Amino acid sequence: MSAGTRRAGVAALAASIVLSAAGQLGMKLGMRELHAIGGVHVAAADWAAAVPAASWTVLGLASYVASLLAWLLVLARYPLSYAYPLLGLSYVLVYVCATRWSAFGESATPFRTFGTLLVVAGVVLVSTTRAERTGGAADEPAGDSGTPT
Numbered sequence: 001m002s003a004g005t006r007r008a009g010v011a012a013l014a015a016s017i018v019l020s021a022a023g024q025l026g027m028k029l030g031m032r033e034l035h036a037i038g039g040v041h042v043a044a045a046d047w048a049a050a051v052p053a054a055s056w057t058v059l060g061l062a063s064y065v066a067s068l069l070a071w072l073l074v075l076a077r078y079p080l081s082y083a084y085p086l087l088g089l090s091y092v093l094v095y096v097c098a099t100r101w102s103a104f105g106e107s108a109t110p111f112r113t114f115g116t117l118l119v120v121a122g123v124v125l126v127s128t129t130r131a132e133r134t135g136g137a138a139d140e141p142a143g144d145s146g147t148p149t
Contacts, residue, residue: 005077012073013086019067021093026060029103085126088119 033053074083095116099108 009074009077012070012077013083016067016070016074017087017090018093019063019070020087020090021097023060023062023064023067024090024094025097025101025104026056026063028060028098030054030057030060032104082126086123088123091119092116 030053033056034050037049037053095108095112098104098106099112
């Protein structure tokens with residue numbers, strides 16, 4: 001893989017992770033606002049109040065679609081067994097944002113934080129383990145190290 005292709009792959013992977021997290025956060029904000037104004041039973045007179053909720057939800061969905069497009073680029077460049085576990089970083093981003101951004105009103109707990117750190121540890125193990133050391137995967141092409149080149 002050339003340096004330019006590698007940079008494009010890393011950028012697509014990072015974009016997929018960040019956009020996936022942004023999508024989850026946007027959809028959560030939208031649903032939280034919709035629930036606060038009465039959920040699906042919003043009267044016709046209250047549709048103006050539903051616009052912010054719909055806006056967050058649509059923004060979240062758009063982020064999720066953009067994440068999917070970036071993910072397709074990732075799949076074209078990396079082995080699935082390497083790339084897919086890295087999406088775990090989106091869980092970390094969601095946890096950090098949800099517990100730090102007051103709009104979500106979520107608190108960090110020791111057990112949740114520990115679990116999130118375990119996800120990070122798993123991502124580190126997957127991203128630094130080469131297929132030669134683990135015996136390789138049956139579906140990887142010959143010579144594929146399991147990590148981007």
